[in-house]
Amino acid sequence: MAHCHNTNINISIPPGARRIVLAGNPNAGKSVFFNYITGLYVDVSNYPGTTLEISHGRLGGDVVIDTPGVYGISSFNDEERIARDIILAADVVINVVNAVHLERDLFLTRQIIDTGVPVLVALNMVDEAEKQGLVIDTDLLSDLLGVPVIPTVAIKKQGLEQVKNSINLARKGNIDDELQQKLTRLADRVGSQGEALLVLEGDTVVAARHGLEPENDREQIYLKRRERVNDIVHHVVAENSRGAGIGTTLGRYMINPVTGIPILLMALWAMYQVIGVFVAGTVVGITEESIMIGMYEPAIRNFVGRFIAESSNPGIILTGEFGVLTMTATYVLGLLMPLVVGFYFFLSLFEDSGYLPRIATLVDRVLTGIGLNGRAVIPLILGFGCVTVASITTRLLGSEREKRITIFLLGLAIPCSAQLGVIAGLLAGLGPQYMALYALVILTVLVIVGTMLNTLLPGKSTELLIDLPPLRLPRLDNVLRKTGTKSYAFLKEATPLFALGALLISILQITGALTVLQKALAPLTVGWLMLPPETATAFIMGIVRRDFGAAGLTDMALTPMATVISLITITLFVPCIASILIIIKERGRGEGALMWLGTWVIAFFAGGVVAQLSGIFGGNDSLSIPLVIATFIAITLAVLFTCRLAAKPKPGSGLS
Amino acid sequence: MTLDKAKRGQHVKIISIPNENIRAQAIRFGIAEGEVVLCEEVLPAGPIVLRKNRQEIAIGRGLANRITIALN
Numbered sequence: 001m002a003h004c005h006n007t008n009i010n011i012s013i014p015p016g017a018r019r020i021v022l023a024g025n026p027n028a029g030k031s032v033f034f035n036y037i038t039g040l041y042v043d044v045s046n047y048p049g050t051t052l053e054i055s056h057g058r059l060g061g062d063v064v065i066d067t068p069g070v071y072g073i074s075s076f077n078d079e080e081r082i083a084r085d086i087i088l089a090a091d092v093v094i095n096v097v098n099a100v101h102l103e104r105d106l107f108l109t110r111q112i113i114d115t116g117v118p119v120l121v122a123l124n125m126v127d128e129a130e131k132q133g134l135v136i137d138t139d140l141l142s143d144l145l146g147v148p149v150i151p152t153v154a155i156k157k158q159g160l161e162q163v164k165n166s167i168n169l170a171r172k173g174n175i176d177d178e179l180q181q182k183l184t185r186l187a188d189r190v191g192s193q194g195e196a197l198l199v200l201e202g203d204t205v206v207a208a209r210h211g212l213e214p215e216n217d218r219e220q221i222y223l224k225r226r227e228r229v230n231d232i233v234h235h236v237v238a239e240n241s242r243g244a245g246i247g248t249t250l251g252r253y254m255i256n257p258v259t260g261i262p263i264l265l266m267a268l269w270a271m272y273q274v275i276g277v278f279v280a281g282t283v284v285g286i287t288e289e290s291i292m293i294g295m296y297e298p299a300i301r302n303f304v305g306r307f308i309a310e311s312s313n314p315g316i317i318l319t320g321e322f323g324v325l326t327m328t329a330t331y332v333l334g335l336l337m338p339l340v341v342g343f344y345f346f347l348s349l350f351e352d353s354g355y356l357p358r359i360a361t362l363v364d365r366v367l368t369g370i371g372l373n374g375r376a377v378i379p380l381i382l383g384f385g386c387v388t389v390a391s392i393t394t395r396l397l398g399s400e401r402e403k404r405i406t407i408f409l410l411g412l413a414i415p416c417s418a419q420l421g422v423i424a425g426l427l428a429g430l431g432p433q434y435m436a437l438y439a440l441v442i443l444t445v446l447v448i449v450g451t452m453l454n455t456l457l458p459g460k461s462t463e464l465l466i467d468l469p470p471l472r473l474p475r476l477d478n479v480l481r482k483t484g485t486k487s488y489a490f491l492k493e494a495t496p497l498f499a500l501g502a503l504l505i506s507i508l509q510i511t512g513a514l515t516v517l518q519k520a521l522a523p524l525t526v527g528w529l530m531l532p533p534e535t536a537t538a539f540i541m542g543i544v545r546r547d548f549g550a551a552g553l554t555d556m557a558l559t560p561m562a563t564v565i566s567l568i569t570i571t572l573f574v575p576c577i578a579s580i581l582i583i584i585k586e587r588g589r590g591e592g593a594l595m596w597l598g599t600w601v602i603a604f605f606a607g608g609v610v611a612q613l614s615g616i617f618g619g620n621d622s623l624s625i626p627l628v629i630a631t632f633i634a635i636t637l638a639v640l641f642t643c644r645l646a647a648k649p650k651p652g653s654g655l656s
Numbered sequence: 657m658t659l660d661k662a663k664r665g666q667h668v669k670i671i672s673i674p675n676e677n678i679r680a681q682a683i684r685f686g687i688a689e690g691e692v693v694l695c696e697e698v699l700p701a702g703p704i705v706l707r708k709n710r711q712e713i714a715i716g717r718g719l720a721n722r723i724t725i726a727l728n
Contacts, residue, residue: 072684076677103686103711219676222683230686233709255697255705255714361714365702373716374703464703464716465678467685 011056011063018062020167021086023112024096025105026069027352027469029124031055032154033096034066037164054082059164065090071467072108073115074218075203078395084203087112088194092170094163096122099129099136099151100470102237106229109145113173114225116183116193119147120170122163126151128472132247135238144232146174155478176224182217247471254358254471264359267350275342276424283338284425292334297326313510322505328498331551332491339421341487347385348482352474356381357466364464369640370450371457373398373464376406383414386490388579390414391586398462404591405453405461407583411575412599413446418494418547422554423567430560433625437610441568444632445606448639455643493578494545501544505537514540524604529569530611531562538570545576561614561621569607574599657727659704659720662695669693671724678719686711692728 013019020037024030038057055066065086073084087093093112097105113119121142129136142149148169152159175183179200186196190210198206200217207214253259301310301319308315318325350356356378364374375397383390387410394403394410415423427435454461508514514537518525521536529535534556542549549570558566574596575583584592613631617624662668669692673679679689686708687693696712697705703714715723 071681074680076681101710103709104684107684107686218680219683222680223688226683226686226688251712252697255699255703257699257702357714361699361703361705364714364716365699368716368718374714463678463719464714465681465685465719466714468705468712468714470710 011054011065013063014061016061018091019086019089020059020062020064020092020094021067021090022064022094022096023067023083023087023108024069025071025098025101025108028069028096028098028101028105029154030066030069030096033094033122033160033163034064036154036157036160037094038064054086059167070108071104072111073198074201075205081205084198084206087117088115088192088198088206090117092167093117093119094122094167094170095119096124096154099123099126100132100134100472102136102233103229104467106145106232107225110225110229111197113145113147114175114179114183114197114221116172116175116187116197118170118172119145120163120166121145121147121149122154122159123149123151124154127153127156127158132470133239137236137238141232141236144174144235147171155475176228179221179224251354251358251468251471254355255361255468257362260358260362264362267355271346272424275339275346275421276428279338279342280421280425280428284335284421287338288330288334292330296334297330300325300329316510317503317506320506320509322502322509324499324502324506328495328502331548332495332498335551335554336418336421336494336547337487337491339425340417340490341483343385343417343421344483344486344490345479347382348479348486349474350381351482352472352479354469354471357468358471360464360466361468368461369454370409370447371405371454371461372402372450373461375464375466376402379406379410380414383410383416384420385417385486387411387414387416387575388493388582391579391582394586399459401457401459402461404457404587405450407587408453408595408598409446409450411579411583411595412449412572412602413442415442415550415571416547416576418490418545419550419571422547422550423571426550426554426563426567430563433621434560434564437625437629438564438567438571440629441606441610441632442571444636445572445602447636449602451640451643455646494547497545497577498548501541501548504544505541508540528604528608528611529565530615531566532556532558535562535566538566539573542570542573543577545578546570546573547576549573561624565607565611565614568610569603572599572603572606574603657725659695659715659723659725660717662698662704662720662725664695664698666695667692667728668695668725669728671726674719674722682713685713687713 022030022034034055037059057064067083067086068079070080070083073080073087075081095109095112097109109121123136123138126136138149138151148166150159150163150166152163154160182200183193183196186199187193190196190199190212195206195210199210199212200215201221202214202216202218204214254263304315304319304325308318310319317323321327359381360374360377363377367374367376378396379390379393382393390410391407394406397403397406427438505514508517517540518533518536522533525531525536526533538549538552541552550567553563553566553570574580580592580596583595587595610628613628614624617627670687670689672689673682682688687706691708694707695704696707701717703716704720705712705714
């Protein structure tokens, strides 16, 4: 089938091949379908002009394309615009619907049906719906929608084969008569029913493609669609009373501050116990000390030593102190890998259980103070996994202003999993007072910078409007698979950068440039930060990756206070090369460069203030820690107060 | 009255939602003008959580005080 509209996406469609598109709401289970249907032959391409990745693969002679999870195809954000373009160009849409969430998901289903494209509905998670006491009449649902509906449990592979075999049964669904008439009339002018629908719904981009003014029927069409969905749900879903149990109650406890804050703290404490204590201590002790340093490094030195003298320049580069084969492998596999796996495990648990949007609701009030709304907590939390990935998810935020603030705070004050692991490991050995000092200074910087950006940037941020999906017990296999994929992606991305960093440092060391740099940086490191000159090495390593820099500190003999100061500085220090590239891609060169410069200044400034204050307070840590903390709190309060005075009432705005 | 004045457990009817984009988004989440919804939770100075059947949405305080409702 030939479609003439411009989808913008660089996927080569062989002649005669159909475009089979997977579409659905977030967390409906699309990717499991996608992986099953396409098998192993999957390509990932960047959508032009964005950093959004679209996977596509083959099924026989046809092309299967995945789309981002969306609530509808309009133009509320990048994800929707991309999903819209791919769906409009589709020959068949497999719509994955979450059976537990029919009321929400069927809105998209109806919208896709209204585009006139043949649809097949995979009614996913029917087992979970049953558990919650929902009985869904699939045949009736199929009749009312006018398209085939196949019940599935994707995660258990139930119904997947049937979906794959039923793609040819996809058909155009039932469309409201009045809407159909309007669509047919307009379709003659714009060439397809889907484009006609979007023009009627007031989509400016699609209208502009056809040189038309967007119509303003959106609200009327939406209301009708909503009515129809409610009616369908009313007819096909029978709810028996055993539903709405613990999940609902617990969900409510999670958002109420009185119970929600303790729950959040408990979750964080559990995370700290597992990652900071167990993984960073016990596991890393085995992987780094025993396996990598104890067994791997001597073996590799021995092996390389057969060909190259260890003291020669290539020998130093390969197996020296910062050796590409020794240090890189030890840091990546022995130190960071276990920590990263631990973090992604928790993040996947949070993601799959439906806890994240509840955290967003809980902290909304607090985040409005720094010019954000609760939704921004999602990229901020994801930032603890990987700042690079989190920077991409800032797209879910409602305005440029929020994206700007969030990305800057991510690059500045959120340590990524690997770095946080190293930090937790180092701090755990020092004692709670140092941990408190570290956490407080980082938090203070985050609050001060956020508040100042909120005051200085023009405009006003959008308001929270977020869907709270039903809480569910995450499936272990799914969580493990997610953890595995993300950890692998980390290894793939981090290893070459680490090797590059190791190479760079080794070259600096061999040429003697390292000592020169250490001397040149001495006024900053020794004079201002009151650290030994060797810490300059950690900062140089930190430019490549911050976790790399933090890892570099593990080998140095520092006083507790010096450790905290260097950790504070390295946390606030420039984001890793990969994140800065993404930041530049998301925010543009000028803004990206400004953010990069800003992090340098703030990192050394904040670290130096702590160093100087502890010097002034006499260097006796038991005395100076509370005083430094008190000073930072005082500075924060002063800034908050000044900003409140400076903030003029601003006009209201849209939503997120 | 406005939504931010609603109390937990009250059933309220949505009279008007201010902005066109917000209205469209709310409809997609199942909450339209004229709909009767349950006020599930009110966070102190924070968001209001509304429920309609099984669909829950959280609405920021600043937006809630621009949404007009009537007690049902």
